[in-house]
Amino acid sequence: MEDRRALMEKLDVNFDLHEQLMESLSKLHERYFLKQNNRPRTMAQFDRSFHESHGGRVTEVLRHREDGGKSIGTFCIYVPEEVALAVNVLIIPLCGGSAWAIPFADKALPRDICPLIRSTFGMAIGAVCPYKKLKDFVVGETTCDAKKKVWDFFGFKVLELPQKKRPQDFQLWLDEVMEFKRMMEELSGKTIMPESLHEAICLMNRKRRVLQKINAFRKLQSPPISGLDALLVSQMALSQDICAFIDDAEALAGELQERVTGGVSAYNGDGRRVLFAGSPAPMGYAKVHHIAETSGLHIVADESCTGSRYFNALVDEGPRDIEGMLRSIAERYFTIDCSCFTPNTERLENIMRLVDDYRIGGVVHHILQYCHTYNVEARTIERALRKKGIPSIIIETDYSEEDAGQIRTRLEAFAELLEKAK
């Protein structure tokens, strides 16, 4: 306890407030995750990592920096992590998932922007983010209006994502990846060498492959892992040390295979298979997953940045020269079907593929409040799903628990509708 206080105070964190935050997160974690029946035994490691995200992980990052390593904050899976890894720059995803921190943000930012941004800056403004001092700078991007302008307000560096996906847009994106390379080289004082970039590519691909393997089990009639636990794994993929995560995830994948062989499902009883699509669910937030999975729905796929969008595509491991590798990296990230693109037919096609592959009965569109792009796009996708005979429901929500009852009522009704539609 006193060690933790010393660590936190060293990082300009208000220790008492931070303890309150941790308590609130622990309670939610218990309610959402630990109360599930029939969890894979190896999920315990992810529970530990969750609790260590503001403890042991902080010490790891501190040690990395004390050893001369650099680190940057990010908010988006569009930031090409391989490039940073190649010169030992650690990426710290800063997306907030905690309702608790939001009131602090209201001093500086409008209230009607998304809870993810408000939670993140609430953590910083409220002096409860241990990573605030553990980074050299922040690299934002232009994936949405509110984020883009908040980066301006705080004076962050910004990667420009184009808004279409034509060849000239790819060229603009490739230039940004090059620019990010220069940025990382300048920060680290090192030149990116072909071997280290190739190693970084392979390491990130390993992480994506194990996530693909875990998620593929959810295609089965009786998934050996719940939607909630699959979400926790994805959340930890974004915050844990990459090698430690791969080890834990491989252990989980092994156990899931055993469970399948032994006929063990994560679910007790029946439930309708649904796809969770849209805005992400960052660490600390699992409200809709929890309500859905206790309302007769089984989330068997996550189409979000805390889901398939993060691990779907791999970087081509073929090229061995810097230019070729940077192009492969740019190409891989450019396949991410974020709702910031127009038109976003790629996302529509990917969703239709998920619906088929995971034998989805219905889609839960998850919209973090005021996230215009996923919100409007949900209408476009809903229209296409309707033609395919797949019902969907739009849940627009924030991190608070105030609408939990209303969401439960709506999701229970949705489960009934899917039951009848079978």
Next chain:
Amino acid sequence: MEDRRALMEKLDVNFDLHEQLMESLSKLHERYFLKQNNRPRTMAQFDRSFHESHGGRVTEVLRHREDGGKSIGTFCIYVPEEVALAVNVLIIPLCGGSAWAIPFADKALPRDICPLIRSTFGMAIGAVCPYKKLKDFVVGETTCDAKKKVWDFFGFKVLELPQKKRPQDFQLWLDEVMEFKRMMEELSGKTIMPESLHEAICLMNRKRRVLQKINAFRKLQSPPISGLDALLVSQMALSQDICAFIDDAEALAGELQERVTGGVSAYNGDGRRVLFAGSPAPMGYAKVHHIAETSGLHIVADESCTGSRYFNALVDEGPRDIEGMLRSIAERYFTIDCSCFTPNTERLENIMRLVDDYRIGGVVHHILQYCHTYNVEARTIERALRKKGIPSIIIETDYSEEDAGQIRTRLEAFAELLEKAK
């Protein structure tokens, strides 16, 4: 009346509903504009044009189309009008300013996107937009998340605006202007000739120059035109026939010069000089202008798309070859300091210049609800204004009258604060 019914029914407009809309707009127009004292005599022509926007102007557009002319709908002053004009394609700005139409939009679109988009599509969905059938297609752009995704939903053509202003971004924008040229040539079946493009450039510049002339009068200690009337002029600049508008605006400019010579002001009594900055106020909407100017504030400059952003910069009339002219056009539009850019230092500088040139005592940040870019950017600008000792106030509102009392109380308090700060 029967002629009007026939015209409207020919255009698939629900005549009775449309009459309700017109009545609601007329009432607002009377309350906001006609009740002002001491208006310039020549403003009567703009009142007429306002009333004719759904009457005589519709007939004009219809005639244009019957004569073989083409027309497109737009939503943004970033669409380069010169290029369309050069092949006789009429641009019809479709931005809705009427609260009355909004409920119709709620059937298809989320409620928490800006009233401008909801009003526009409310008009279309509610079958009260006479221009719905009077266009070949719509050209949207990527200036904000909600608009971008709504264009997707309706399948519109989209011009991509980059999000930064570096050379590679300009190149992307220049490509879009070229693409728009091809689009206009294909639609009209004509090749754009150097003479006609040069003529269009000069004509658009004439329109901008007369707007500049009218607005320069507002720099004077006793402006001969009110903020409300200057807004009406800008609103009509977007909807009236260009030549008719220039004639009317020149007549107004002449009268304003006479008023200045004769020492005639638009305002009775004292008021604090303020800048209206941020989201636009499209035709049909003048709520904040009205409340401000009846609460002790004089709006002496408009920093919005229905203000300086529309007429500030001219296209260079020097180049005479197509390529050179298209580059000049792209350059001129690229100077528009919309809040969609990051960083947007240009806008900050322009606002500081307006504050000096127009001897501004305070800034009213006008934010249409859920417009994230202007909303967050208002905080960045507020911070810079504070350093300069200029107070500002953020008014986040929609088209309804529900918050009128609250806005009045806040603006009256702001006027008092400016009075004390003198």
